[in-house]
Amino acid sequence: MSDTTIKLSDAAIRKQMLADFWFYFRQNRGAVVGMWVFIGLVLLAVFAQVIAPHDPTQQYRDALLVPPFWQEGGSTSFLLGTDAVGRDMLSRLIYGAQYSLFIGVVVVAIALIGGIFVGLLAGFFGGWVDTVIMRVMDVILAFPSLLLALVLVAVLGPGLTNAMIAIAIVYQPHFARLTRAAVMGEKQREYVTAARVAGAGTMRLMFKTILPNCLAPLIVQATLSFSSAVLDSAALGFLGMGAQPPSSEWGTMLAEAREFILRAWWVVTLPGLAILISVLAINLMGDGLRDALDPKLKRS
Amino acid sequence: MFRFIFSKLLYLVPTFMGITIIAFGFVRILPGDPVLLMAGERGISPERHAILSEQLGFDRPIWVQYFDFLGRLFQGDLGNSLVTKKPVMAEFLTLFPATVELGLVAILIATLIGVPVGVLAAIKRGSWFDQVSMTAALVGFSMPIFWWGLLLIIFFSGILGWTPVSGRISLMYFFPDVTGFMLIDSLISGQKGAFTSAISHLILPSVVLATIPLAVIARQTRSAMLEVMGEDYVRTARAKGMPPRRVIGVHALRNAMIPVITTIGLQIGVLMAGAILTETIFSWPGIGKWMIDSISRRDYPVVQSGLLLIAGLVMLVNLLVDLTYGLINPRIRHK
């Protein structure tokens, strides 16, 4: 891509690429909607303390399982009702956004960094290093991700941190494979050979020269992993292996609320809806990103 | 061709060994001692604890246990469950058909709906149908299925009373397991209403399990179709005045199906993960729920062997997908 525009300065290339990207991204209405929802979520998470009407752990003992305000028995002081120990649902949902975004960011960061590192090693060195690494990745990928994450969490002990580590480990092979494939492809290119002839060190070659050229598929995979991480961590929470009560992680809230399924619809429905909306927003954005970054699809 | 299959198989050996190490190793470093769990609130004296550990073989060095595990594995012995004391293989075989039945019906639903929707969306690209169906697909793809299952139960079983809440068939019907597949067994039994009952029990869980694969297949079919329709030979066929229906039927569809079939094959891992959640929600007596229960009970032999069997299965299906791919496309075979 960039070897045809050698004459332009680096900054100009970057600016042009960004403009291109934005142009294509904007074409996809869903992606833009997703982006706005996502920004809203981020704002909710960041300003949770200001926005949330109540402390998410404060128990109003005289207001257990109060329905949302529009239903009979509801009250405007708890807009979306309260849970079994009298905590405000709306506030818990708002604080829950913090967990989901945090989980997504951390999981993707760990998986991305780990995957890139491992993938670069495998792709660049080849030979037995490659064989061993890729075989280990195959082994991890042979297990259904949720099952392996479950066993990992059981090993590490239930809890948010361990759930994130487990999910990141399970996701990491995807990044490793992508990076490796890209490196294998780029390694033979002229610009790499040129850099090598010019005396660039191995490290420099890997990180400064090759990596930026295989970013696009990694970014797409990262958004995909972000939404899967939110889903999988909620599933772990639902199975009692993720974030532990009283934290207001949405999956954990759902697990706690399951016994009220027939009695208090709001404690079951709302956290699930929150998960669905945020995952959907991220996936919409991911679609837009892919369209904007993947030249093959741009054409069609 | 034979060499291709052989090399593929050879490639699987080290992967399989890796799987045994993970299955054995992870499970063995699980904190929590099954002997303590058996004792419960009562507690257990150190002497008795030592006796039980010895009886269960947990007192030996871990690598001795691993090689013992491998040795027995190659004789087809997966050990006995610590909880029920029964052979793991026997338990797996009684529960496996339930999961396969659920999974097959789910993938059938996903394919039968997903492929036509994807094709139609591609043909009518940009139409309201395309937009609605692809939005729906994205919603499905983003669905927390454990929540989705609960919603469906509330609505269809709780409010409407159309479908039963859980189980595989109404208890009115009783016939011995022949195949383990309730749909087939209920037909063989010849009992009136048994088959409909089995279907009504299967419908909600399989719809829940089908949700994500359906979304993936619809999206994949659409984009594969779009890609193929942009290829030169399709454009040529069109330009030559071939009727659009024939272009799509003969050229586009056939070629687009290759990646779609791969996608369908690769859904097995997704299905297994989904089965864990679906079976938990619907009390479906399959291996997903069995694994969850065994993990929380620290039933080592079951978790180990279950992981091994499931991973082996995923590997096998992936191999089959690879082989079909090689059959369809000779270029891959000779690479």
Add this chain to the structure above:
Amino acid sequence: MKMLTRILIAASALAMTTAMPALAKTFVYCSEASPEGFDPAPYTAGGTFDASAHPIYNRLVEFKKGTTEVEPALAESWEISADGLEYTFKLRQGVKWQSNDKFTPSRDFNADDVIFSYQRQASADHPWNQYIAGITYEYYNSMEMPSLIKDIVKVDDYTVKFVLTRPEAPFMANIAMPFASILSAEYADVLDKAGTKEDLNNAPIGTGPFKFVAYQKDAVIRYAKNADYWGTAPLIDDLVFAITPDAAVRLQKLKAGECQLMPYPAPADIAAIKEDTNLKMDEQAGLNVGYLAYNTTQAPFDNPKVRKALNMALNKQAIIDAVFQGAGQVAKNPIPPTMWSYNDAIVDDVYDPVAAKAALEAEGVKDLSMKIWAMPVQRPYMPNAKRAAELMQEDFAKVGVKVEIVSYEWGEYLDKSMEPGRDGAVILGWTGDNGDPDNFMGVLLSCASAQPGGANRAFWCNEEFSALLAKAKQTADVAERTKLYEDAQVIFKDQAPWATLDHSTQYVPMAKNVTGFVMSPLGDFTFDTVDLAE
């Protein structure tokens, strides 16, 4: 070929089912858990006993329905020697063993069956001790049978003598427990010859009210009425257990008429069940206690006054409301009110944060921070320990005590909570095995149980208290024992090694037309007396 035979078997089974009378009465029970197996001795779960010991088998003596009193069963009568060391049982005659397609009994129940059923658990050399590899007999061991039973002697075909090593008042209650179920020695011989020993566990033969028919793993167990039952034959023809682990789903099935009775409804649903006109519900205090055990060996919790003050700071009613949704009652003693010797004269600590704070200050306790351990699992005595811990955290905060909630994986929790230097107070509880007070206080609070391997998680060793228990255990007279246990409860309350939290209420929802179901204080579910009204 194999498939063909299976189809043939299926076809013949089908012929049998269609030949069955159309008006057979079927009773469906939505059970909570899969049975681990059908031989009661190697297992410990209540759900296993409901599926094995109670419908299929009998014991020498059994608990009278709805009580924890012991009554004759396979033993018609017994005599206890004056020194309390010899128990001689006269066995019931004419008790028929059940049959199945592999076994037709040639004789009635007799002393050989009793010897077989106990010896296989007692002796590691017995040919049936390890009939499944790795099998263990946990209840036999934890009820201290190995050190208690010196010998079991067959006096004649219908007389058996147990020789004990020491007088033991709870012995009769112990042998009424499921692990002491009597299995057929003749069936064992037949299986041994056929080389299918594991069928003792898979295809059980007993003397009980129901015969085992079939088990589909994790789904359904089927039983049929035992027409030759020695007692009063059941009123229903077929008994079905529909295994449904999820409480919400169980209730759905009950409402839909897919089953007639269910155990353990979710506390949240109790109110709705009460309002449902198609259902009715029995309730009873469960034979259990939930508690918070301080580490009484560590300062400042080694001071009974500090423990008392903390107990006063706890709003226990709030726990009952939020954790049990009202389906429980506040506990003041370490044993539940349904148990004999419960001391109702004891007055519970009054909830009073102000006084509690003052009492703490009087003892020089300031800026105290402590850990509370919350169990990771649900138990009848504590359905949601984390929620309870959160409530306690708030209560303690009001008296200036900072609380950190910790939890571990269940096995680890049990282990670490018994480590001597443990930091913090532990939420735990106990469900009684046999209705004997010693099964609570002796197991949970005696000096002996404060040792490693015990269950005294307060590490509380009070000489006076333990002496009372020891004396009661050797006393056969119930009135005398009652007095001793009542005195022990006074000491317990005064010393406050625990905050006694709750006794759960057990609810059994069932369809309106179910008659004759009797709740067991031990939490057993038995169906030999149930019937369905038209």
